[in-house]
Amino acid sequence: MPGWTVPPPPSRETMTGRFVRLEPLSLDHAAALHAANREDAAGRIWDYLPYGPYADADSYRAWVREVARQPDPLFFALCVGGEPLGVASFLRIAPAAGSIELGHINLSPRLQRTPAATEAFSMMIAWAFRHGYRRFEWKCNAANRGSRRAAQRLGLSYEGVFRQATISKGCNRDTAWFAAIDSEWPALEAAHAAWLAPGNFDADGRQRQSLSTLTAPLLARFDPALADL
Numbered sequence: 252m253p254g255w256t257v258p259p260p261p262s263r264e265t266m267t268g269r270f271v272r273l274e275p276l277s278l279d280h281a282a283a284l285h286a287a288n289r290e291d292a293a294g295r296i297w298d299y300l301p302y303g304p305y306a307d308a309d310s311y312r313a314w315v316r317e318v319a320r321q322p323d324p325l326f327f328a329l330c331v332g333g334e335p336l337g338v339a340s341f342l343r344i345a346p347a348a349g350s351i352e353l354g355h356i357n358l359s360p361r362l363q364r365t366p367a368a369t370e371a372f373s374m375m376i377a378w379a380f381r382h383g384y385r386r387f388e389w390k391c392n393a394a395n396r397g398s399r400r401a402a403q404r405l406g407l408s409y410e411g412v413f414r415q416a417t418i419s420k421g422c423n424r425d426t427a428w429f430a431a432i433d434s435e436w437p438a439l440e441a442a443h444a445a446w447l448a449p450g451n452f453d454a455d456g457r458q459r460q461s462l463s464t465l466t467a468p469l470l471a472r473f474d475p476a477l478a479d480l
Contacts, residue, residue, distance in 0.1 A: 258383035349385030
């Protein structure tokens with residue numbers, strides 16, 4: 252590995268984009284996040300996470316207190332217009348291998364399928380490659396087709412399914428793996444920038460060109476589970 256040096260672990264630094272601001276998760280975010288999450292009355296946003304839902308603000312606050320002090324996963328609150336609407340984290344942080352993962356994603360209904368959510372993920376990927384990581388991973392419950400679509404849409408290539416990888420909430424979990432590597436990021440970053448550009452949205456906020464269209468030619472491998480989409 253000539254010329255490569257071990258990258259630093261991510262720090263609790265704020266990242267600011269055009270649509271979203273990523274702030275290190277703290278108790279200050281707990282009440283607003285719990286309220287935003289409760290807008291999903293059915294609690295479906297918790298289906299594929301190994302914890303939650305949280306019926307009351309105090310139990311959610313206790314969860315935030317616990318995870319906010321951890322270095323791995325390192326959680327961020329995704330804030331739009333100053334309001335926390337979701338969380339995401341760096342995890343399985345392995346500087347010696349140059350590998351890092353994005354996970355523990357939980358988006359309230361108002362944040363789902365928005366440019367702010369895409370920008371948040373893009374900024375986290377960009378941070379990793381800018382600081383010298385070689386590999387950026389996304390892993391999800393194989394039954395979670397929404398998460399698989401999101402990973403592939405961002406330009407993370409499908410790498411397979413680990414069968415019976417773990418047990419989550421009393422159920423078997425097969426885990427689907429996706430990743431991008433450093434040599435792929437410049438082209439993917441350009442695709443992300445093109446999609447997020449103001450000119451890609453009409454006066455009603457509808458996209459002119461999909462991110463999937465921009466990233467598809469850059470994928471090393473497509474997810475066969477999404478072939479019918």
